[in-house]
Amino acid sequence: MRNLSVVGEATEPGVYRVASMDAIVAEWEPHLRFMVLATDAASRTAVERWRAGGLQNVVHVQGDGLEEGDVVAYRPAQGKVIVLYRESDLHHTLFLTNRCNSYCLMCSQPPTSHDDSWLIGQALDVVRHVRRPPTVIGISGGEPLLVATGLRRILVAIEASWPEAAVEVLTNGRLLHDPTVVSQVFDEPPRNVRWLVPLYGHADLLHDFVVQSPGAFDETIEGLLTLQALRQPIQLRIVLVQPVIEVLEELCRFIGQNLPFVEYVALMACEPTGFALANRDLCELDLFDASTVLERASRILSRYRVPHLFMNAPLCALPRSLWPLARRSISDWKNTYADECAGCTVRSECSGLFAWHEKNWKPTSLKPVKEATQ
């Protein structure tokens, strides 16, 4: 997430919407908090005058990189804001917890164990402060089902505030084996929610190794069956690390044969950060070397008419036959391109790279495309 230094008069930590001097009068609402972008002395004086007149929920702020409409968390001690929501981003996410019941060997955001229940309140605040609702909102963690009642509150709030938004909850689904959790989330089954569930093998000895948690495979299978019984749309996510590539064909066969109800399968290149660095020998690979496996996996899924996509994979990491299935999927704030990409003719359709490819590794040795395409 973007972490920006700011100068301003705010003293209270918490969630604010960033507004321009021009827009603040039209946008102002009594139950929200605003940071007004005030670059000159006259603007700052104006804001201070409003405050003196009793308008307590408006403060002025200065800082590079802030945009009008940003929803930010203010950390007064550090003089920083964290951008929690930016209108111009392609991808929007709400984080509900940093805790997790799995310990995936390529986890990009290693879980923590301390109490972070305040994140639910923060996420609810973000929903209230957003000016232009997203078309798609991701809900992530950690594992959101660890805070099932909080998750339910967020889903209700989103449905009320953003009735048109599609919600994508990233969860390992394991806790759905527990009827209490199921009733906490699904007493009134949400509309507009899609469940993004990772699956890394077709047997416990494979999947449980990747997620470093005994019993996880079987609990996830139960969770998936519960979701299908509730007629909830499911996207399966497969991160292409070495132990997964080794069994990918049989995994896809298992999905086609046993989980044909999933809406689609996302095959994703590994994000080279977090635990993936510690487990580099298992996570680093040149995706292009696995082309044959990827093509066969795609053929097997097609055979069962299971739609599928490739994510986080630059086009030059995939054989051309799979290009139509590649999607630009890397969150804006961590998305970048390499110097070699400058002259590439398919750059605009390419997912690009994770920002940390420089100090860690790239998903393939980059092969900029030179010829005209299409």
Next chain:
Amino acid sequence: MSEPIVHAPVLFYPKAKASHSDVEGAHPSSVQRAGSQPGLLPFDVRRLPDGTLVGISGSGDHTFFSQSELDVLQASPASIAPHRRAELAARFFIPNHGRNVGKDRLLRARQAARRETVTAGPSLHIIVPTLQCGHTCQYCQVSRAQSDDGFSMTHADLDAACQRIWESNADVLTVEFQGGDPLLRFDLIVRAVTTLNDFNRDSHKRLRFVVASTLHQLTDEMCAFFAVHNVYLSTSVDGPATLHDRNRPVPGRNSHARALEGIELARRSIGPDSVSALMTSTRASLDYPEEIVDEYVRLGFRDIFLRPLSIYGFAKRNLGRVGYSLEEFQAFYRRALDRIFWWNRQGVALREVYLSIILNKILSTFDAGYVDLQSPPGAGSSVLVYNYDGWVYPSDEARMLVETGDRSLRMGTVVEPLQELLSSSTRAMLVQSGRAAAVDCEDCAYHHYCAPNPVDSQAQFGRPDIRAHETEHCQRHLWLFDLAFTLIRNADDATEELLHAWAQPSGSKDRACAI
């Protein structure tokens, strides 16, 4: 000429439904077999003609074994290499190492999906509006002369048949008009289609209509009605003109030419995919496998159903003249199938329906609904026939038996409520007969996919409970499953894709509609 595919597949696992009490226990599913040791799930093993071993698990998944691997697996599953062990767990041959609650639930869902055809309620409803027909085929016993008007359904009986159809629990209903030639009583087709569409005004069921006809009587007016009401046509094409005309005599000896006129008219007026064709293989057909296949390609059909002659009625009486042995049929079938594969390699998509039914059982999660391989029997459970005279039968073959004097398979009359017909002693007898015949199936690996056909046994032996091994039905399907597994085992990449494409239930192309 019965439509093989009953209903479009579910893409979700079915919700558990209470089954009829007489159906309970009809499925020999929990027999402990080859895998009965700790560390193994129940599975069966079959030795194919080339010596290969194929294992079939409780989910219907399969895997090929060498004898030595099978020995190791049965002695000590834990000593199998990890990746192979994972594969065997994924295919339900061995349990997972730890927790198995989710996998057990998955296995039950898979088994329920396989049985959907017989648990969903009757989904194929055959109406015989008339026995009148313009043909005098030597293997057909049911049809009557075109001038003979005493063999048609009354309006009251037709309306009652529509009521019975509407009483079915199935969400997807296929209504097929058989004859005779139903187009000779187009008025009755219009009446039934209109009545059922009125019942379905809120469209909560998927209704599909099929008219099985020679198409000799097809007119523009009929096509206009069929186009509007989603009615498909199924006709007979036995092969090239000489063969077809020999099999299907009409005054003027031009049956083939007139069928082609009908096909062209339908494609022009209703749509390019409005007509499918079925063939009957007589003794005369056996010398022309390539010519028959080529004729289907020439006529632009995408499906061909290489069926052996059923031994009912006139066919049974004239068996010496029109019949043949299973071995003769097998030789014919192999040559025709090779020709079909050859066409597919040339880029011409042509699917053999019989092998597709078998491959669907082996390679797909969702049953395509073929009624003759169900346990309990599909006849009388997933299919019902409303005959021209108001009697109800469990299958098209059963009503044909009546014309040879065997009335034993009558379920009741069309004015009885569907529930009464389904709890008739005839249906109970069929279920019981299927169970009795299946004693032989307990040792057969293919019992996961296959089951006896009591109606067939009634026709062949005069009783429905003949043990499976004595029936031609069993011999034929053992051969077909062996053939399918041999093809799968030896398939190159292109053939593998073709076999899988054939295995998908034909309705699942329109995925969105099926949900």
